[in-house]
Amino acid sequence: MLQSREKATAAVVVAIAFAALAAPATQVATASTTTAPSAQTIMITLYASMGNPSGWGQGPLNITNPGPTLTVNQGDTIMFHLFSADGATHMLVIDLDGSGTRSSGDAVSEPFNASGTSLYYPNTPGQFTYFCGTHELSMQWGTIVVRGTAPVNDNAPWLAAGVLVLFVAVVGFAVYRWRHVPVPRKALPKRRGARNGRNAKGKGAARSRQRSGH
Numbered sequence: 001m002l003q004s005r006e007k008a009t010a011a012v013v014v015a016i017a018f019a020a021l022a023a024p025a026t027q028v029a030t031a032s033t034t035t036a037p038s039a040q041t042i043m044i045t046l047y048a049s050m051g052n053p054s055g056w057g058q059g060p061l062n063i064t065n066p067g068p069t070l071t072v073n074q075g076d077t078i079m080f081h082l083f084s085a086d087g088a089t090h091m092l093v094i095d096l097d098g099s100g101t102r103s104s105g106d107a108v109s110e111p112f113n114a115s116g117t118s119l120y121y122p123n124t125p126g127q128f129t130y131f132c133g134t135h136e137l138s139m140q141w142g143t144i145v146v147r148g149t150a151p152v153n154d155n156a157p158w159l160a161a162g163v164l165v166l167f168v169a170v171v172g173f174a175v176y177r178w179r180h181v182p183v184p185r186k187a188l189p190k191r192r193g194a195r196n197g198r199n200a201k202g203k204g205a206a207r208s209r210q211r212s213g214h
């Protein structure tokens with residue numbers, strides 16, 4: 001009777017620990033929505049050329065290979081304004097799957113031989129290669145960097161560590177209580193105490209007291 005009551009107490013303590021775990025997690029979620037920069041639509045202009053010189057540029061007269069390094073933020077909407085500087089047909093491919101070729105996992109524009117627009121939604125932070133889908137990668141390529149939402153990354157590990165320490169402490173205390181519950185004298189079997197008066201106060205009695213606490 002008393003044993004199960006103590007175990008119920010321990011269970012309540014564990015439940016409180018889980019509640020403590022859940023509360024800061026909610027705060028983390030709230031923080032991420034309030035501190036993350038709001039999504040924006042960003043315009044990027046790119047000129048493509050396959051010769052004299054080949055590559056990409058942000059104007060018709062500054063085409064280089066590799067082309068300009070582009071930096072965007074995760075969650076933004078990127079609108080590319082694409083121009084052909086040489087009249088050839090080009091195609092913008094962002095190599096999201098890192099395969100080095102145009103594939104279904106990539107962000108791909110329509111082919112353009114004059115101008116066109118293309119939308120890109122950067123969802124995964126990281127560094128990717130962009131290239132032309134109709135010419136060799138080595139002729140027309142560049143790097144695009146997708147920045148993650150930094151404020152969330154700064155706080156989350158510390159909050160998580162604090163919550164973990166709290167959780168381990170509370171569960172540890174609950175387990176300690178569970179294993180070291182003192183059993184009142186009347187709960188002990190009467191026979192042992194009566195049969196050996198000396199042992200009842202010695203180590204043997206203490207051990208049997210502990211054992212019956214399980």
Ligand SMILES: [Cu+2]
Nearest residue numbers: 090091132135
């Ligand atoms: Cu091209």
